[in-house]
Amino acid sequence: MIGFIKKDLAVIKSNFKLIALLIVVYSIMGFSGEMDFSFILPFMAVMIMMSSFSYDSYNKWDAYAVTLPDGRKNGVRSKYVTTLLFILIMAIITMILSIGMAITKGVGVNMEMILLTHLGTIFGTLLVLIFLYPIIYKFGLERARVGIFIVVFGIVIIGGLVSKVVDLSNIFDFLSFLENYWVIAIILTAVIMTYTSYRIALSIQMKKEF
Amino acid sequence: MQNILEIKNLCKKYDNFELKDVSFSLPKGAIMGFIGENGAGKTTTIKAILDIIKYQGEITIFGLDNRQYDREIKEDIGVVLDDMFFPEIITPNDISYSLMSIYKNWDSKLFNDYLKEFELLPNKQIKTFSKGMRKKLEIAVALSHHPKLLILDEPTSGLDPIARNEIIDIFQKYIENEECSILLSSHITTDLEHIADYITFINNGQILLSKTKDELLDKYGIVKCSEKEFKNMAKGDYLKYRKNKYGYEVLVEDKRAFKKKYNSEVIDKMTLDDLMVLMIKGAE
Incomplete structure (x- = not known):
């Protein structure tokens, strides 16, 4: 799998200047209070990986990868691992910037708040990966781009409908038993959902013909 | 082997x-x-x-x-x-x-x-x-x-x-x-x-x-002949043939045996291109 990760990093490295520029621009905008950048950088990690899918697709890398030892399995696994690493790195950068911003503005560092915000951000970004990657492996990148809108739109619509039909306070009451454990619950849910997404993508790739 | x-x-x-x-x-x-x-x-x-x-x-x-x-x-x-x-x-x-x-x-x-x-x-x-x-x-x-x-x-x-x-x-x-x-x-x-x-x-x-390539290039051959000569050939003695403006090109599996049987003068050495063209485009 390491070799496949190296290949993805080589693709990303080629766009390093652009990525670095975007990080700087978003950071400046965040510092100046123009926008909340806590979600932007981790989400950018997924977008960067989408561009690696795009290069793969253009050169039919997926088909070539299958001719390499354990190519089907390691190709999928490396995409998930590299994306997770990137999300984590971006979340750490954002966290450092948030602390820096709090210190600069003299508002005091609320570590608990910063950690919780970024946990939510990572979970939100993971949702994109969880739904999108199996779609990319099944239908290809082009259709997955449409898929991302459908997924986001679907979540918003379903969320809106649920909030109108169901009294959310009942759900919060039901979940109140998690009061002291909900951080663990979120992490556990993210791990289970990401692993399930990986297994689905892997199963699609194992059956795929090129 | x-x-x-x-x-x-x-x-x-x-x-x-x-x-x-x-x-x-x-x-x-x-x-x-x-x-x-x-x-x-x-x-x-x-x-x-x-x-x-x-x-x-x-x-x-x-x-x-x-x-x-x-x-x-x-x-x-x-x-x-x-x-x-x-x-x-x-x-x-x-x-x-x-x-x-x-x-x-x-x-x-x-x-x-x-x-x-x-x-x-x-x-x-x-x-x-x-x-x-x-x-x-x-x-x-x-x-x-x-x-x-x-x-x-x-x-x-x-x-x-x-x-x-x-x-x-x-x-x-x-x-x-x-x-x-x-x-x-x-x-x-x-x-x-x-x-x-x-x-x-x-x-x-x-x-x-x-x-083997040697068997193909050594044994197979292309007979170039007139319509009359072609019509004298038995069907089983050739694989494929093609008519062109100069006459007939006939692909044979054993050029020596063919030469012996028909006393044919013009049997060309076959190339792989010839083989492909005659096998795909030629008639039986």
Whole structure:
């Protein structure tokens, strides 16, 4: 799998200047209070990986990868691992910037708040990966781009409908038993959902013909 | 002689194309030229060998079932496929750095030697290479983990005659190790006439023949004759024929026997191009 990760990093490295520029621009905008950048950088990690899918697709890398030892399995696994690493790195950068911003503005560092915000951000970004990657492996990148809108739109619509039909306070009451454990619950849910997404993508790739 | 690759009754059905009972074998230490017109089934057969597509039938490589021993087999195979490779945004150095963690036997020094020999810059992005340079890079990658079997789909297409010659020399050098074999699909049949030991000819998803090159080029012949001479020939004495403005071209399986029987004067030596054209376009 390491070799496949190296290949993805080589693709990303080629766009390093652009990525670095975007990080700087978003950071400046965040510092100046123009926008909340806590979600932007981790989400950018997924977008960067989408561009690696795009290069793969253009050169039919997926088909070539299958001719390499354990190519089907390691190709999928490396995409998930590299994306997770990137999300984590971006979340750490954002966290450092948030602390820096709090210190600069003299508002005091609320570590608990910063950690919780970024946990939510990572979970939100993971949702994109969880739904999108199996779609990319099944239908290809082009259709997955449409898929991302459908997924986001679907979540918003379903969320809106649920909030109108169901009294959310009942759900919060039901979940109140998690009061002291909900951080663990979120992490556990993210791990289970990401692993399930990986297994689905892997199963699609194992059956795929090129 | 031990076979490095054996294909038995390979079948694959698409909506508009079908591979039908494809069977042939490649002995150890040999180069097999795999010929046929576009869409004949060469690439589909190669994809089945590499387990890239689902199929019916049996394929063994190094004596192992290719679906069951996928990893072990792929450690020892080098491939060049038509238009499938690493993303063009990366460099040969990146490729070497990745493949050293993928192949157990990846040889960075050998890879760099090939880069020097092919005059490819290790730090240049693949997208800056010409088509010929890309092909050379693909071949360098295919050879640099000391594979026992090379599977090459049109490896010399897009290359000028000098580059083709260089590459053919490399294939010949590679095959000096008697443990190694090459399956080489190509439209450039003159290259195959130089290096192939065996020729397998596929048409419309079926194998028409699989023989040693010497047997084909030595035994088969093309009789050039008039209509009257052609009409005197018994049907079983020729394989295919074609009428042109000068008379008839007739493909015969045993030119010496034919010459003896018909006392024919003009029997030309056959080329692989002639064989393909007459087998595909000729009448029976």
